[in-house]
Amino acid sequence: MASANEEALTIETQAEVVGARPGSALMRPVEVVAAALLLVIVSLLLTGVVARYVLHTPIVWVDEAASISFLWLAMLGAAIAVDRNEHLRLTVFLSLFPERLRGFVDTLALVIAITVLAALILPAVEYVREESYVTSAALKIPVSYRVSAIVLGLALMLLVAIKHLLASSSMADIAKSVAVVAALGVVGWLLSPVFLGLGHSNILIFLVGVAAFCLVLGVPIAFCFGMGTIAFLTFSTHVPMIVMIGRMDEGMSSLILLSVPIFVLLGCILDATGMGKAIVEFMASLLGHVKAGMSYVLLGSLFLVSGISGSKVSDMATVAPALFPEMKRRGHKPKEMIALLATGAAMADTVPPSIVLIVLGSVAGVSIAALFTSGFVIAMVLLLALAVLARWKARGESMEGVQRASFKVIRTALLIAAPALLLPFIIRGAVGGGIATATEVSTIAVLYAFIIGIVLYGGIRPAKMYSMLVETAALSGAILLILGTASAMAWALTQTGFAHQLAGYMRDLPGGWFTYMLVTIVVFIVLGCVLEGLPAIVLMAPLMFPIAKQMGIHDVHYAMVVVTAMNIGLMAPPIGIGFYIACKIGQVSPDEAMGAIWPYLGALVVGLLIIAAVPALSIAYL
Secondary structure, eight states: OHHHHHHHOBEEOSSOEETOOOOOGGGHHHHHHHHHHHHHHHHHHHHHHHHHHTSSOOOTTHHHHHHHHHHHHHHHHHHHHHHTTOSOBOOTTGGGSOHHHHHHHHHHHHHHHHHHHHHHHHHHHHHHHHHTTOBOTTTOOBTHHHHHHHHHHHHHHHHHHHHHHHHHSOHHHHHHHHHHHHHHHHHHHHTHHHHHTOTTHHIIIIIIIIHHHHHHHTOOHHHHHHHHHHHHHHHHOOOOTHHHHHHHHHHHOOGGGGHHHHHHHHHHHHHHHTHHHHHHHHHHHHHTTSTTHHHHHHHHHHHHHHHHHOOHHHHHHHHHHHHHHHHHHTTOOHHHHHHHHHHHHHHGGGSSSOHHHHHHHHHHTOOHHHHHHHHHHHHHHHHHHHHHHHHHHGGGOOOTTOOOOOHHHHHHHHHHHHHHHHHHHHHHHHHHTTSSOHHHHHHHHHHHHHHHHHHHSOOOOHHHHHHHHHHHHHHHHHHHHHHHHHHHHHHHHHHTTHHHHHHHHHHTSTTHHHHHHHHHHHHHHHHHHHHOHHHHHHHHHHHHHHHHHHTTOOHHHHHHHHHHHHHHHHTOTTTOHHHHHHHHHHTOOHHHHHTTHHHHHHHHHHHHHHHHHOTHHHHTTO
16 A cells, blocks of 8 residues: 555655656746746845845835735746646545546546636636725735736636646546536535534534545645635535635735745755755764764754755755665665654754744744744754664664764865855844844845855756746645635634634643643644645644633744644654655655654654643743
8 A cells, every 4th residue: 555655645845746747838938937936036035135134224015026926926836736736635545446446536636626726716806806996005006916816826727727637537537527526516505504504513524524535535635625615615604705715815925924935945956056965974974983873964964954945855855865875884774764764854844944833933923933943942852852762773783894084074074064054053043033034034045055056066057947946836836725725724614613612622621731732742643644734734723722822831832742743743654745755765665664663753752742741842942
């Protein structure tokens, strides 16, 4: 089953896409526009930084112009991601279907995605019409210029999805899939009077049941949330669909999220210039001669490289090729190496500039600076837990022929790596110290990495740079569409009054706040397995964080527990997507690695329980 999962996963990475198809000629002009928009956003943000911090004359319209460009980038990027098959989806269950049904199931999943897009276009047009009466604060232009991106993005996604449907599916499968979706729609419509009287049961039927059904079929996660919310609003409420478009717009448009595509681009530059490889080589020269030294190097490199890229996938793709050959020579088993790689990436996900922390800060209203400061220390706790286990595992490691690197070698490696090593500390120091926002720092970091990459690390070819811009647009679009549809679903959940009842139930649990922490750990480990990180956070943070605050839990402490639990779930087989990505990067069979990862996940769980039980680890230095 695991090998089938590995083949089926469709996950965007910084350097490659597992199972992705190349972009079609139809979308080439869109790719050019998206790449240009990303450059415009970076230029606008840099202009704002220079005006504010150098000239001391802030330009008031810069943020607004960047916000307009950002929504257009998100929607065009989402269309590119549909074209390239790069939207995140869970296909672990597809291998359970009989071979003869898989073609039909794939077709049904695509028809469901098309249905979501078709259902949203007219409400999006109405939303644009409503927003045309509103004028922007700084540029004094109708807001419809910005939200028109939603209509165009949905239309492009619909067009591309239909094109792929006709190209990849038989007419028989298409007809059966359309019939199934139409029949379910008719049944839902006929039962609407019944659903209107069911109250909170509709949450289980639509927001859980429909979304879970789509997830099992392999529908991209953004469209799973979209279908669940559309069905809920249509069949069990009188709320117009335009409200869902507004919530999607709100979920994708926070200024804090502007840093997401910038940090994604930063990860691409890290890969292309070899800055990450320089860090790995320096760490190896420093620690490679001690027992378990290469394991320490792997963990330390993930810690430092994560401070530059903000992406688990980029971290693993940078570190594994540089270290695995030497680790194999010293007798490390491939399955142990994959286990350490996967859990090390989970450990490092709270190291600034973590995209997960940025999104969490935006959704839950928590200070990004505080999250960055706390995340650095929390990652150290988890690093220590993994390092202790790695040392015990390496008790029989062969050190034959291993020599300590000379001072000259270490000095040379340090000189090469120093510009790259400075970057994570610049990012953490600037945001954590309140000197600049995460968005401003991400822009400065991109400029710094680009210049250093050209001067010291060989530069980036123009063709590669264009490819990086398009990859960044596609990944950003996929992420932001998930955030948009998850925000709409989260809003639907809160409007039912379910959150208030859940808070009352949680307050009555025996054991007080720590019992709530344990419930949180279980919930986010499970959601991390099934939904990946960002959707789980956007969906559950509006429900869970207010309850935590009522129970006296500090929001930063709670955030650290949430993110760590979610990352453990992400790497937990047999469903956790991150585990399969690590296996793909390390070229090891998931079947072989599955048994080896549990002790490492156990070490992370021990670290997580310590973090949950000792709030001072998260908040003592804020």
